[in-house]
Amino acid sequence: MKFISEETIELVKRVSVYEVADILGFHLKRVGTYWNIKCPNPDHYEKTPQTYISMSTGYFKCYSGGGCGADGNVINFFSWHYYGGYDPKKDFVRSVEGIATLMGIPIKYSDGSISQDNTRPVYVPKEQPKLVEIPAASPDVCDQTYRRFLDLCPVFNEHLEEWLGPKRQYTKEQVEVIGLRSVPKTVDQAKKIVNTLISEGYQIERVPGFTQFLRKDGRLENDQDWYWLIAGMGKYYIPIRDDMGRIIRLRIRTNLEDNKKYVWFSSAPMNKGNFIRRGGAGSGAPVNVIVPSKLMALWQPGTEITGILKVNKVLIIEGEHKGYIVSEFLNMLVISIPGVGNFRDVIPLLKKWGVQEVAIAYDIDAFYDEKKNTGKNENVFKQLVRFGKALISEENIHSELWVWNPRDGKGLDDLILGGKLPIVINLRTNERSNLVLQSK
Numbered sequence: 324m325k326f327i328s329e330e331t332i333e334l335v336k337r338v339s340v341y342e343v344a345d346i347l348g349f350h351l352k353r354v355g356t357y358w359n360i361k362c363p364n365p366d367h368y369e370k371t372p373q374t375y376i377s378m379s380t381g382y383f384k385c386y387s388g389g390g391c392g393a394d395g396n397v398i399n400f401f402s403w404h405y406y407g408g409y410d411p412k413k414d415f416v417r418s419v420e421g422i423a424t425l426m427g428i429p430i431k432y433s434d435g436s437i438s439q440d441n442t443r444p445v446y447v448p449k450e451q452p453k454l455v456e457i458p459a460a461s462p463d464v465c466d467q468t469y470r471r472f473l474d475l476c477p478v479f480n481e482h483l484e485e486w487l488g489p490k491r492q493y494t495k496e497q498v499e500v501i502g503l504r505s506v507p508k509t510v511d512q513a514k515k516i517v518n519t520l521i522s523e524g525y526q527i528e529r530v531p532g533f534t535q536f537l538r539k540d541g542r543l544e545n546d547q548d549w550y551w552l553i554a555g556m557g558k559y560y561i562p563i564r565d566d567m568g569r570i571i572r573l574r575i576r577t578n579l580e581d582n583k584k585y586v587w588f589s590s591a592p593m594n595k596g597n598f599i600r601r602g603g604a605g606s607g608a609p610v611n612v613i614v615p616s617k618l619m620a621l622w623q624p625g626t627e628i629t630g631i632l633k634v635n636k637v638l639i640i641e642g643e644h645k646g647y648i649v650s651e652f653l654n655m656l657v658i659s660i661p662g663v664g665n666f667r668d669v670i671p672l673l674k675k676w677g678v679q680e681v682a683i684a685y686d687i688d689a690f691y692d693e694k695k696n697t698g699k700n701e702n703v704f705k706q707l708v709r710f711g712k713a714l715i716s717e718e719n720i721h722s723e724l725w726v727w728n729p730r731d732g733k734g735l736d737d738l739i740l741g742g743k744l745p746i747v748i749n750l751r752t753n754e755r756s757n758l759v760l761q762s763k
């Protein structure tokens with residue numbers, strides 16, 4: 324038995340629904356960033372065509388009467404048109420062959436044979452459509468909108484219990500000052516909050532996380548068929564502040580317990596054909612500037628932190644809660660980065676503040692042995708050491724690494740909440756010592 328080669332499948336997948344619909348004689352009407360066509364499902368009679376091909380993702384979806392189920396990529400489109408549905412077992416191969424024949428793509432098989440119509444010009448793949456990125460509103464606008472938004476959001480008991488409980492040990496004052504809030508549980512609750520923001524005159528367009536959805540049976544070209552709502556579900560929001568104390572983004576603690584525990588409150592265009600939303604902006608991945616809550620309460624949004632704090636030493640840490648917890652307990656300025664790849668993003672801030680000392684904390688075994696192969700940990704460790712040493716040699720900033728025994732706590736927050744302190748590795752001398760606390 325011979326199979327179609329991966330190469331041919333990939334080429335076919337690069338054909339857009341638009342191209343195939345055009346060749347098959349569909350009438351394509353442009354509506355904003357979508358193509359409006361009639362549903363490819365032969366059993367679906369529509370009075371008014373309400374199937375759309377997204378220009379940014381290249382996917383299509385039927386919306387007529389709530390949608391007949393026809394949606395997806397070019398292979399799905401071809402299959403719905405010719406076979407009235409899509410069953411991967413039955414329809415994948417014949418649809419790939421059908422599109423290839425239609426477009427003049429040679430079909431290569433696993434046994435080396437090629438099926439090609441030589442009377443046609445060879446298909447040249449078109450450029451993939453790019454997602455249209457909408458720039459986010461200014462930090463001042465985001466700050467004003469997010470602050471009011473968080474005011475309007477509920478605080479559910481189960482979240483308060485987590486924040487005040489033994490794992491986090493926030494105080495009620497801290498929860499207020501930081502601005503931790505629960506994600507609205509129902510669409511109605513979310514709609515009410517968003518409508519309040521709008522009626523009070525807050526800008527929500529291009530503030531990441533707010534987006535417009537199309538009403539059921541709504542039409543893309545009718546502005547009144549679109550309504551504003553929030554993107555993303557989850558447990559609660561964690562505010563992210565810039566170096567001027569402005570809340571510029573929100574993180575969402577999701578309902579998941581795997582590696583997607585935290586996501587951005589973001590309304591960037593999604594690479595899924597099933598969503599139609601507009602007016603939103605992406606979050607990017609900014610760093611979070613954190614000071615102890617008594618200083619944060621004094622910090623006026625839009626002003627430099629140096630106005631209320633002499634910045635000598637900064638701790639850089641990865642993670643959402645860790646930064647807040649450690650800043651409070653160690654009474655220091657913390658920059659929390661969203662991922663280990665974002666270390667370099669902090670350098671402009673360090674320079675601006677004239678920072679002399681940087682500590683880098685990362686969940687790494689203090690008794691880490693460079694000779695032992697530990698996989699991922701090893702690479703992260705090397706990356707941190709390289710970054711720390713670059714700070715010394717390129718920026719003339721003293722840098723040190725904070726490490727600890729993972730048995731004493733998984734993260735630095737767990738360690739400190741458990742009453743212990745990390746071990747400091749001086750990256751200039753490689754000497755190890757115990758951390759000495761700055762007096763409060």
Ligand SMILES: [Zn+2]
Nearest residue numbers: 362367385391
């Ligand atoms: Zn349909």
